[in-house]
Amino acid sequence: MVDFEDAAEQLYAADREEFTALRTRLATEAADADTRAAIGALAKPTTAGWLVNQLARRHPDEVAELVDLGAALRDAHARLAGDEIRTLSGTRTTVLRGLMRTVRTLPDRVPGDSVLREVEDILTTTLANETAARVVALGRVTSAKDVGDEPGWPLLSSDTAAPRRRPARPSPATDPPPPAPTSRERGAAKARNAERDRALAKVRREVSDARAAVKKVEAGRAKAERALVAAEEEVTAAADEVARLKDALAGAQQAETAARATATAARRTVKDTERAAGRAWAQLQQAERRLNDLSEG
Numbered sequence: 001m002v003d004f005e006d007a008a009e010q011l012y013a014a015d016r017e018e019f020t021a022l023r024t025r026l027a028t029e030a031a032d033a034d035t036r037a038a039i040g041a042l043a044k045p046t047t048a049g050w051l052v053n054q055l056a057r058r059h060p061d062e063v064a065e066l067v068d069l070g071a072a073l074r075d076a077h078a079r080l081a082g083d084e085i086r087t088l089s090g091t092r093t094t095v096l097r098g099l100m101r102t103v104r105t106l107p108d109r110v111p112g113d114s115v116l117r118e119v120e121d122i123l124t125t126t127l128a129n130e131t132a133a134r135v136v137a138l139g140r141v142t143s144a145k146d147v148g149d150e151p152g153w154p155l156l157s158s159d160t161a162a163p164r165r166r167p168a169r170p171s172p173a174t175d176p177p178p179p180a181p182t183s184r185e186r187g188a189a190k191a192r193n194a195e196r197d198r199a200l201a202k203v204r205r206e207v208s209d210a211r212a213a214v215k216k217v218e219a220g221r222a223k224a225e226r227a228l229v230a231a232e233e234e235v236t237a238a239a240d241e242v243a244r245l246k247d248a249l250a251g252a253q254q255a256e257t258a259a260r261a262t263a264t265a266a267r268r269t270v271k272d273t274e275r276a277a278g279r280a281w282a283q284l285q286q287a288e289r290r291l292n293d294l295s296e297g
Contacts, residue, residue, distance in 0.1 A: 001031040007039045012140045013057060016050040047111065048118035049141040054106050055099065056139035062102060066095055067137050070127035092127060099123055118144045 002010075007026040014022055023042060030036035045053060056063045069091060076084040103119050104110050111119070121144040125132045132147040141147055181189070 002026055002029045002035075002039075003031065004035050004038050007035075008042060008140060011039075011042055012045065012053045016045060016047065019044045043142045043146075045141060046118065046143045047115050048122060049143050049146075051103050051106055051111065051115070051119050052122050052136060052141045053139040055103055056136060058106070059099075059102055062095075062099055063137060066099060066123060066126055067133045069095055070133050071130070073127055074130070096120070096123055122147055 010026065011019060011023055023039060027036045027039040030039055069088065073088050076088055100120060122141060125147050126136045135141055135147055
């Protein structure tokens, strides 16, 4: 019999192609109907989700560094610690870039751009969202959409709640009831309420604008980091090609030197052969002349 935790751990650690069949088998081995239903409801991860789950299992220290960095960033934003935020943002770029390089080594072949973008979205959400960080650390991610359901930093709710007022302490029975407010007091209270509502509406607009700005900046940062990773890969490929060409050039230069030496030796051999041939012709002519002289005598 398997319990829910054991089943979830097996499913999200397994190969993605085995997920459905393994989920069916584990559900049949569940101890009761509720556990069977819970196991059957576990969602198959996207390719990106599977990669992040493998990252959490094979490189837990790197993922722990990301989770810790996210907690520090959220705390710095909550305290509006500008210098600390700037320092941590630099660390954020380095950590994300390192994780993305590691992700490229996990499968047999490098994932496509859309999969890598989803992986980066999941890792970025991990920095902003405590719930997402826990899911990633456990290695039970299903998709970028699922880990992004919770709100992240700046930790602001959709509505700014009005402060809760302490209920008024009941007056002793002997106290006379408070006098009814005058029309002027009612007018002043109404004006204060209207002013408060206007201030509240303004703050809500500012919160909404700030959220939109954060989302836009984060999207731009993610895009810039993807472009940087791609550019660095191109630099590496170019450097490898330059090294290969240098090796080929060195080999060609060595071959040229050897060929020149061979050609020089061949020229010497030709000259020596020509001189030997000249001497042989001269000896032949002398021999022929002696033969003619003897024949005529």
